[in-house]
Amino acid sequence: MKIEHLAYFVHLSKTGSFTKSSEHFYMTRQNFSKIIRQLQCEVGATLYIANRSGVTFTEEGKIFLNFARQTVRTYDKTMETIKKQSLNKQITGEVHVYAGIIIMAMFSSSGIFAKFLARYPNISLHMHEGDSLSALPMIQDDKRIVAILPIAEDPKLNYLYHPLLDTFKVIPLFKGEYACLVNRHHQFAQQEHISVQSFLKTSHANLFKNSVLSEMLSQYGSYQPRYSSNNLDIYTNLIANDNIAGIAALESESILDFYAQKKLYLVPFTERLAYTTSLVIHSALKPTDPAYLFSQFMFDSVKNKT
Incomplete structure (x- = not known):
C-alpha cells in the first residue's frame, strides 16, 4: 500500500469522480481506476460504489478514508519537517x-x-x-x-x-x-x-x-x-x-x-x-x-x- 495511492483515494473523496481525479494527477481514467481497485483488493472490503451519478463511499470506505487522510497528512508533515531540518543544518x-x-x-x-x-x-x-x-x-x-x-x-x-x-x-x-x-x-x-x-x-x-x-x-x-x-x-x-x-x-x-x-x-x-x-x-x-x-x-x- 503506497502513500500516493492513499492520496489518490483521498482526492477521489473530494471530487466524487474518477475522471476529475485522474485528470488532477495527469493519469488516464483507466490507470487511475485500476489503482483504486487494487487498493480496495488490498483492504479486502468494498470501499465505494460507482455509478453514473458519481462515487459513493460505503461504511467501510468511510473508515478507510479517515485512515488514508491521517496517513497522508502525517506523511506530508513528516517529510516537510525532515526537509526543513535538512535545510536548517545547511544554514551557518x-x-x-x-x-x-x-x-x-x-x-x-x-x-x-x-x-x-x-x-x-x-x-x-x-x-x-x-x-x-x-x-x-x-x-x-x-x-x-x-x-x-x-x-x-x-x-x-x-x-x-x-x-x-x-x-x-x-x-x-x-x-x-x-x-x-x-x-x-x-x-x-x-x-x-x-x-x-x-x-x-x-x-x-x-x-x-x-x-x-x-x-x-x-x-x-x-x-x-x-x-x-x-x-x-x-x-x-x-x-x-x-x-x-x-x-x-x-x-x-x-x-x-x-x-x-x-x-x-x-x-x-x-x-x-x-x-x-x-x-x-x-x-x-x-x-x-x-x-x-x-x-x-x-x-x-x-x-x-x-
Whole structure:
C-alpha cells in the first residue's frame, strides 16, 4: 500500500469522480481506476460504489478514508519537517544577542535559546548581558546583532534612541510593567501600591542597568540610580536591608516565583511604568540570515506560549 495511492483515494473523496481525479494527477481514467481497485483488493472490503451519478463511499470506505487522510497528512508533515531540518543544518553563521540580565535569565530558563540551537545546529549564538541600548548603534554596521530591549509605552520616553529605532525593524514580543521590589519588612511591603515619588525619596538600588527605566523615572524628579555589576549583591542587600527598595519587571511567572523564593515583595506603582519588550534587528536582513531566523523563532515561541 503506497502513500500516493492513499492520496489518490483521498482526492477521489473530494471530487466524487474518477475522471476529475485522474485528470488532477495527469493519469488516464483507466490507470487511475485500476489503482483504486487494487487498493480496495488490498483492504479486502468494498470501499465505494460507482455509478453514473458519481462515487459513493460505503461504511467501510468511510473508515478507510479517515485512515488514508491521517496517513497522508502525517506523511506530508513528516517529510516537510525532515526537509526543513535538512535545510536548517545547511544554514551557518553567528548571532550576537544583547539583552538585560533579567530578560536573558527569563529566556534562558524557558529553554528558548536551547531550542533555537537544536533547530539550527550550525548557527553560533553569542549572548551579551548588559544594557541592550548600547547595541543599537552597532546594529547599523553588523547584521549579526539582535537587541532585546524594553521600549516605553509612552513614545516621548524613547527620545534617546527613537531616531535609531526608526531605521531598524522592531518586533514586539510582550508587554511588561515595572514595580517596586522590597523585602517583607520594608515600609512599602504592606501597601497595595506606592507612588514613584515615594520610591525616589527612599534609598534604593536598581536591579539592573536600564536606560529606558532611567528615562521613565526622570519624569518624576532627580534620579541617581545605583547600579551593581553583581545581581547577587543587589538581592542580598534587598533581603538584608529594610530600607532599600529596588525596581523589577512584572514579566513572567518564573521571575515572580524567583522573587517569592527570595521572600521579596513586588508593590505596583500608582503610575504605570509600562513598556513592550521588543526585538530590534537590521531592517535589511533577509529571511535566511541567522539574525532574522533567530528573531522569527523568538517571536513564534513567545506568541505560541501566550
